[in-house]
Amino acid sequence: MFTICFVTLLLAGSAVSQDSYNRRPDRRKIDRDPSVIFNQGSVHACESSSCYPATGNLLIGREDDLWASSTCDSVKLYHGIENIVSRIGKKKGVRKWWQSENGKENVTIRLDLQEEFHFTHLIITFKTFRPAAMLIERSHDFGRSWKVYQYFAYDCEESFPGIPRGPRQKITDVVCETQYSGVEPSTEGEVIFRVLPPNIPIDDPYSSDVQNLLKMTNLRINFTKLHTLGDNLLDSRGEIKEKYYYAIYEMVIRGSCSCYGHASRCVAAAGSETRPDMVHGSCLCTHNTKGSNCEQCEDLYNDLEWKPAIGRQTNACKKCNCNGHASKCHFDHAVFEATGRVSGGVCEMCEHNTYGRNCELCKPFFYQDPTRDIRDPNICQACDCDPIGSLDEGICDSRTDSLSGLVAGRCHCKKM
Ligand SMILES: *[C@@H]1O[C@H](CO)[C@@H](O)[C@H](O)[C@H]1NC(C)=O
Numbered sequence: 001m002f003t004i005c006f007v008t009l010l011l012a013g014s015a016v017s018q019d020s021y022n023r024r025p026d027r028r029k030i031d032r033d034p035s036v037i038f039n040q041g042s043v044h045a046c047e048s049s050s051c052y053p054a055t056g057n058l059l060i061g062r063e064d065d066l067w068a069s070s071t072c073d074s075v076k077l078y079h080g081i082e083n084i085v086s087r088i089g090k091k092k093g094v095r096k097w098w099q100s101e102n103g104k105e106n107v108t109i110r111l112d113l114q115e116e117f118h119f120t121h122l123i124i125t126f127k128t129f130r131p132a133a134m135l136i137e138r139s140h141d142f143g144r145s146w147k148v149y150q151y152f153a154y155d156c157e158e159s160f161p162g163i164p165r166g167p168r169q170k171i172t173d174v175v176c177e178t179q180y181s182g183v184e185p186s187t188e189g190e191v192i193f194r195v196l197p198p199n200i201p202i203d204d205p206y207s208s209d210v211q212n213l214l215k216m217t218n219l220r221i222n223f224t225k226l227h228t229l230g231d232n233l234l235d236s237r238g239e240i241k242e243k244y245y246y247a248i249y250e251m252v253i254r255g256s257c258s259c260y261g262h263a264s265r266c267v268a269a270a271g272s273e274t275r276p277d278m279v280h281g282s283c284l285c286t287h288n289t290k291g292s293n294c295e296q297c298e299d300l301y302n303d304l305e306w307k308p309a310i311g312r313q314t315n316a317c318k319k320c321n322c323n324g325h326a327s328k329c330h331f332d333h334a335v336f337e338a339t340g341r342v343s344g345g346v347c348e349m350c351e352h353n354t355y356g357r358n359c360e361l362c363k364p365f366f367y368q369d370p371t372r373d374i375r376d377p378n379i380c381q382a383c384d385c386d387p388i389g390s391l392d393e394g395i396c397d398s399r400t401d402s403l404s405g406l407v408a409g410r411c412h413c414k415k416m
């Protein structure tokens with residue numbers, strides 16, 4: 001299809017710099033820093049408290065993960081979606097933007113992330129009128145399921161019937177807002193969405209409600225209605241549709257990598273590219289946790305159940321007592337309860353002929369050498385019983401226990 005893109009001479013605008021971003025008074029309040037949301041943790045120190053990586057613009061360095069269902073791409077006038085990613089040092093005077101095909105009402109923009117991130121807010125700066133109706137939705141399972149964050153419309157009743165009007169009363173409410181869908185301004189109008197609105201208090205930042213709101217692997221923005229300034233798009237005359245389109249100067253998707261309070265720094269996943277100012281997705285985990293989101297305990301640190309760090313509590317993973325004979329353990333609820341909620345770790349694949357929850361016993365046909373430390377790799381010695389003269393196929397007492405009359409290594413001899 002041949003597309004003509006509209007060139008608006010209205011604005012040969014100047015580049016938006018980080019400065020103008022910060023100058024806007026409403027912008028400073030937008031960031032709810034994770035360390036503030038997750039009460040009193042620190043952005044840096046992990047040693048004695050929870051800690052969080054800094055937030056940034058998730059789009060930086062991810063132009064290739066951004067997709068639009070419609071782009072004006074006539075030969076002379078290409079306005080690709082990558083243009084909406086802000087670049088420090090963008091050349092002044094040459095302001096770029098993304099533009100959809102003329103007259104297309106249903107247009108989708110999507111960001112597909114490679115890891116799970118915490119999404120805090122979104123700001124879109126439009127070049128033309130803001131959409132008369134749009135919605136924002138996200139997935140936290142790499143696109144398998146989607147949930148709407150919020151609807152935006154000039155006329156909520158008409159565009160999204162049945163959706164309650166905003167503002168949200170509870171953080172989990174899904175509402176329709178009219179505030180960002182007006183006809184004015186005709187350019188540089190913004191749409192702002194905060195995942196956790198500042199006016200709603202958050203009691204438990206680790207409740208599944210809050211977590212499910214913050215976690216994100218994919219973000220999708222559907223524009224569903226153009227402002228048509230009195231023209232009727234149902235009018236079948238082509239020239240009316242041709243006048244309208246969506247166009248965006250800049251989009252900022254702020255967030256941080258998601259580490260459950262166990263990391264203050266994140267790095268690029270192996271093999272992925274890095275860019276200055278990029279928000280990377282692989283946590284450098286502390287508190288004996290592991291995983292790209294520190295969502296698990298390290299192999300030998302499962303004596304307590306994994307927990308997120310909260311405020312002053314690091315909830316660090318605790319080392320299992322395997323007496324040096326195993327490199328892995330798992331947490332077992334029943335064992336935890338049986339020990340009076342002290343220790344739930346069960347060692348796996350005990351080596352050196354040991355076995356038991358703590359690798360504290362010698363396997364059958366081995367006995368515990370009483371002269372050695374329990375952590376000695378040679379703690380378990382093979383029984384040395386003559387198979388002909390002994391009972392039980394040559395098994396020996398595995399340890400010394402005066403109460404039950406056991407003597408480590410003693411053979412069970414046949415009575416002559
Ligand atoms: C846009 O999408 C809406 C809802 O999905 C649908 O009702 C409408 O017909 C679509 N419009 C066009 C022009 O495809």
Ligand SMILES: *[C@@H]1O[C@H](CO)[C@@H](O)[C@H](O)[C@H]1NC(C)=O
Binds near residue numbers: 108
């Ligand atoms: C948004 O658009 C996509 C198609 O691009 C569609 O599959 C999805 O259902 C839309 N979302 C909603 C909530 O209508």
